[in-house]
Amino acid sequence: MVNRPLPVELLAPARDADTGIAAINAGADAVYIGAARFGAREAAGNPLEDIERLIAYAHRYWARVYVTVNTLLYDEELDEARSLIWKLYEIGADALIIQDIGLLELDLPPLALFASTQMHNHTPERVRFLEQAGFSRVILARELTLEQIRQIRAQTSIELEGFIHGALCVSYSGQCYLSYALGGRSGNRGQCAQPCRRLYSLYGADGQAVVQNRYLLSLKDLNLSDHLQDLLEAGITSFKIEGRLKDRAYVMNVVAAYRQRLDALLDGERFRKASSGDSRVDFSPDLRKTFNRGFTTYFLKGRDPQMASPFTPKSVGEPLGKVVKVWKDGCVLEDGAPEVHAGDGICYLDGDNVLQGTVVLKVQGNRLWLEKMEGLQRGALMFRNHDRLFLQQLEKSRTERKIAVQFTLREDPQGMLLRAEDEDGNFAESVWHGKITPALNPDRMLETFQRQISSLGGTEFTCGGIRVLLATVPFLPVQAINSLRREVVERLRAERLRNFPRMARQRAEDGVRFPAERLSFEGNVLNRLARQFYLRHGVREIESAAEAGLDMRGRKVMTTRFCLRYQLGACPKQKNPVRLPEPLYLEDELGNRLSLRFRCAECVMEIYYEGNARVKEVSDDILYRKGK
Template identity: 35%
Template sequence: MRKVELLSPAGNMECLKAAIEAGCDAVYIGGKLFSARGFAGNFTDDEIIEAIKYAHLYGVKVYVTINTIIYQREVNTFLNYVRFLHQNNVDAVIIEDIGMFCLLKNKFPNLTIHASTQMNIHNYEGALLAKKLGFKRVVMARETPLEVIEKIKKDIDIELEVFIHGALCVCYSGQCLASALIGNRSANRGTCAQICRKKYNLYDKNNNKLNDNNYLLSTKDLCTLENLSEIIKTGVCSLKIEGRMKRKEYVYLVTKIYRLAIDSYYENKKIDFKKCIINLKKMFNRGFTKGFMLEEENNLFANDLRPNHLGVKIGKVKSKVKDNLIIKLNGTLSLNDGIRILDEKEDTGFVVTNMRVNNEKKMVANKGEAASIKCDKYIKKGSDVLLTTDYNMVKEIDKLIKDNKRRVLIDVIIEAKENKPLKIKVTDIDKNTVTYESNYVVEKAINNSITKDQIIKQISKTGNTIYKLGNVKVNMDDNIFINIKALNDLRRKALLLLDDKRLYQIPFKENEFKPNIKDFKKEEKMSALINSKDDYFKVKDKADTIYVSDKSLLLSDKCVLKLPRIINKYEDYNKKVLVGEFGSLLKYKNFDTDFSFNVVNSYSVYFLHKLGAQKVTLSYELNYAGIKCLIDEYESLFNAHPNVEVIKDSYPEAMVCKYNLGYKYKFKEAFLEDEYKNKYKIVNNDSYMTIYNFKKITFDEEELYKLGVNSVRTNI
């Protein structure tokens, strides 16, 4: 039985080596360009080459994330970068931008492409379309229920990857515009400002305050360790750990624990989940949730008290005597551990540099003891004390990483026949086989003949390589002599040949992209998105198209139904629709596409037109210059005019979230207030929550027409 892949993050070379040492099957990394973790260390081009070679020697695959939207001016740089990756044998690239997928699929037929979770594929139809288009794998949206994943895997021949551990976005991935709109740092460009980790007040429609300025949108961290068997049974091919911005010790520990759990599942063994989860918590946690994939309760998904690492509770403050803090311990505390003392106003954190128990200096204080620690800050009696860094655990992990004991198992056959060249055949665990015939000719022994054990001992000396000897078979004549140097040379050259075999080459082929698209005539049209009958009568004589989100507002032939951005079950509908998510491109035949496809380049417009979109709405993340560049390049590249729309007047949908504050605080509509007193409208749509930007976005209508935009829209 083929085991599920364990896929680990690596923000730099240290983390990559830690992940491999801990037992991962694949790693995902980002380069200095087009990575959705722009603040991670990331890899230079030379480091990427080194990383691929290092990983491939161990039989570990390397996937490179190119999971951002790509502006028109960046397309050539993007193409050169992917060409470089392909020529250096990357196992796959992970893509968000649908236009760049179109370009790469046409240009590089041998390149394996995975659909990033940033594409927000969350249903059966989305996965089916990905298969039809040529994606090898889909990284499913974290919100996708396990039963949907199981059905996709059962019916569709496509690889599925799911997240099993790490940080969570509160918003559906790829659908968060909040950071870009508020802080000019785009989550779709790798520079998310994490505004979901900040404090907010919540008010109902009547301006009644519903909370006490806490972290309403700050999610807990995903941990599926105790549910891993359920996930594996669905048939997914890859289990992904989040954490390209985490340090090497985190990467090692999380990988090691999930490696143990996966192997134990297949070997029908049990593991100590409690101990594993405590260690995971000590390394990093904001509280753990099993996530919406495993149908976590809405009210257990977020941690509104604190947005940072919580560690594990290790005791309570018993008293404070001058500068001495007395902590009653319910766990072990050591020198150099990091602790945090909780307080309603402000936590206090520090490293333990001295400690006494019963006035005696101690390196370690144990459960039940009262440890005295120097602390010159005010601390309240009864405060909880958290262990946030287990120094000895981190030290042990560092040692394990440096020991570098991961080895590739090999079987060897030696042939030693008198008056014939010495031969060796080596087969590794992945069934790679090499043979080597030495120039050395086996001699008849004059005095001392060599024994089989001596040959095996010499061939087993693989200490400075990645290999470990498994089975050894020696076919030899009696009473022969072999020079020890010849055996060493035989082993060394055979293993170098095996290295070359393991550093496999992915066939590189590049085609010319030959576009073929119909031309749209230049027009100057208007559209509107409405929410009520009053809105309809305001715009019915001005707008050429009126988008409505409720069928009761389909009041004339101008009206087009706007479908949700998140669809768990599709309705049959034969008229034109405005679609906002991937699966709808397959389900419906007569459609326009909405802003949520994050279209910022001409290839995305081209591809959506090819898939049937009559009109393509551009992303909120484009300015006038970006719009002009896109349209000009479209006309130049494809010898046609695009039919694009720009939303000129709206409060943009900044977030769409499965996590729903409306359930907890019992509202259909409310407002978030940030630290600057900006207010964001929230709408509870039952199946998801939409948060709107506090500020209206506007474009000049006439200027847009001059740029070649065919339609401008007002969202009322």
Template identity: 35%
Template structure:
């Protein structure tokens, strides 16, 4: 059995040391550019070289995240950066942008690329498509169950990676535009503002029933108790989330999972070295390091109800230490030290004094009754320990010596009078030997074996140690101890130089950034593609004799029989997420192939299944950000909806080199999130069983209201996934003359919750190419501003 990889995050050199010294098999880091954690410390080029060399000394792989969407004017710089990473020996790249994938496989065919979870691979067909297109590994969406992971990993033979600990996004990664559209900070560009961690009110507008809380804030994942099942699923890598976390967190989480993994393999091999592993003790440590109202196992076992949510507090909850009594004291439920961090409600403080039996103490223990200074809390408050100074200090010690962990070597020594001192070892399929000064006849005190061994073992400032030192031959003689030490250093330096140089590569030719032939220029964009969900919308649209209509067939509100739609070109629009229902959706499409012109979709699995059978219009969640993404999809997609995160200038830059026809959305409420979690059922549904659907979504019209009063429509599809839409529809109809100059091929209008009259109003505005009504309920999205 190939041993599973433990993959750890590192947002700084200290975190990287912590991960390696605590047993990580691989590390993922981000550079100062093109990384999806723009606010981590990250690695400049000098640190990146140091990181690669350090990791490789320990046979630890290093993966670099270049997992943001790349703008047209950034392509050249991005590829220069990829070239740098290639040449210094980075083991693999984790990427999201398909244009970058196109260029990497063209210019660096032996550079391993991993599909980021931002690519939203969540079904077998999508995984197979990316494998065929050159991705060595797929980082699967966090929403998959163990059964789904096992099928893709074992049955299909796809190398997969899954998240096993850390923060969980409520939206499918790569499908979230909430931070981007409402705050201008794009998650697809590494700058998510985490609007999911803010408070919302869920309102049923039909009956004015509401619930408040951190409705979109999930608990962190912890799978320490499920390591056996996860390893047996066949996945290749267990990924810990946390590039924004402190080094002590990385050290603690990595060490816990290292023990759990080793315990699994140890028990399989009937070894007893890990018999003292205590999962409850380790989990308690993890809770103390960081938790949001505890942990969940996310979607691995299907428990996707309220148990996975942190409705009351979206930050580090801490561990309960007691409730304040009438004397402003508390009986401790956990040990406590001066300098520990304390939380009560939304406030907190650092303990400066612990008073026990009227005396100041540095530490107090479970069962002790104490008062704390500063006394910011009041009677009845529940106190939580959010930071344990002793735990952090102990974890810091695990990597304070960055060479505490050692690679074992067997050393052969020749020490004969009249012959040069020779040291020889074997490491990584290679012999290493150094030959030193001639051993002299001892005039006084000879250099004995023990003294030689003692000095050869002084390897503390290196990543190596000699576990066995054998003398091939030995005669009593003399050499200065300084020469023995020098020989040891030279031998180890030879090994170090071999390790840090063996993975370096050079690129002999220049970068190839060429594109295929450009598409033919189109002058007429008056015939739009119109997306409809309801019969009322369809009725309004057909009054304008629209030639291209797509029906959003799989939304719960859709009441349209597509066999009754009359237009020149009819399309079926799919959701971006299609999991267990994949074959059912495919069957519906197959049954209607004779009625339709094609499919509007961003689902990679659907694209793979139908690209040879019908016309494919790529939806905007394909995240087309540059012309090289169009090159990537040119044999799979007939027309592509470009990203909604590009501004006018960036659209123009893309369109000048577009190799397939492109489509721009000029009207519609943007889908901000799509989630497996159902806030309606969780907040208003069955209170005794999280996994029984109460169908509350069918009993009203739901919105999420934020802190400033904006209301975001919340809709369900026919497979019980929730879709959150922007409160304001994009409306670029007044910008029609500007759009004409961009060389766009087609325009698109999306109708989601508009009634008949609203739809007529927009259709008429489009026909007249102007909008003269109240514009306050609309937005131009990123057409003017774009994202950083």
């Protein structure tokens, strides 16, 4: 049996159809996009006609479009969700990314199902269950190590998708209820208010502040660009870029950067690209030059001690180096700093570690004249978070993607035949019917054949070569050659669409038991069909999801491998740990109080919502004035 190379997919986000098309042109093998409703990014929904336009474009390159319907659903929404999914199937969507397990109880079309990372896919047992339940792919939890990914791969055969770039949720995905607890906006309903990017103060048992006014739950962005080979070897075959709210420039830059790195690893023997064509990028991609909070590898090869971004939740961009001199109108950067231009946006931390931003007015070597200089000090590390020239280049980019086609011109009993065969082995033929007469100038006629056949204009094809198999070079009018070319290209396009490799819905196995008999509210069971599904698979006790209206005071609202003890040097496993006045709690600017608990054996921090301290003070004051 011949082992065929595994298709490896670079998967990009699409906030809308145009961003998705830009991602495909830059080299994405697939894109994921939100439907008009029920997506985990409520602000990134798209109408069916736009998704259909994106699908039509993607399928030209044998690229795929996955649609997110990955929120928890109320009972009254199930029929609407079913109807939406059937419409997505009818317009040609390749797969559906879902979180709510109740959807499996519906009469769904034969669309491939992907288990969203919101389903907390973090153990071999959970992943194996999803494989047996009928999913085609599992999107793994972001916080997994390479070794954990290897263990999942060793015990399952389902496709594994992993995040490689973009924003990180500090909580286990699908297990964060903080936004819902604080303001009723549920991340599992696509409405996260991002409370992890807020300012917090950390207090000890004595009520004294340990840390004040810092972004204590904010993380840097994931960047695994140097670890793609490791991920391939561990079993990942879909490499996912986060960012369905990101703009076209970000998506183009990040996709192009990862396309170049991934292509260098695809040998054609073990691994191959999952789609067709090569991207022609007219800029030099640089991951530092579009939105980022600084980069981390998170837990891929063990805990990254620099994963936190406590001083800002905003983009800092590209490091420029240290400030070596400050004067009233600007500063001087250290030698070796990247070239800066007037109009660039730069930022830095002032003496109080507060992020400040300004615009460059004038540049002379390493000397920068700045619009404002609030808190700028010698020794500050400068960043560029708006590279004017780079972003202009991306805006004007005419990046395109082309599929190589080999043409053969030969005689036919009915006239002259032109054959076109693409890089995937699809072919089409077209015949010019007419009397063949020898060309008076064979060399010039051959040049005309080459020029006109290779003139593929604005199509998705490019000429990879032309073979002319003729005993005698015939004369053909230019119009006839052009007609042959146009016809064979249209037939080849139709043949490619006919042979497009569709994804199949996996058949669910009978009698599969879920790897737990009890589900707390963290099981995210919000509707009757989800409850029905789990009961059918051996779960005996089911608590309703938080979004059913649970009072979250006193409940766990986040579980995370990020640990504030570790960040502050107080982890018992660290050498000479700092002693903190525990128990610890966080309080945000609005007075919301979160208590911290640590499961050190598992290196996990849990956060519990204790209510709003200021609301309690107001309530107590009212009771006192009423004489109670």
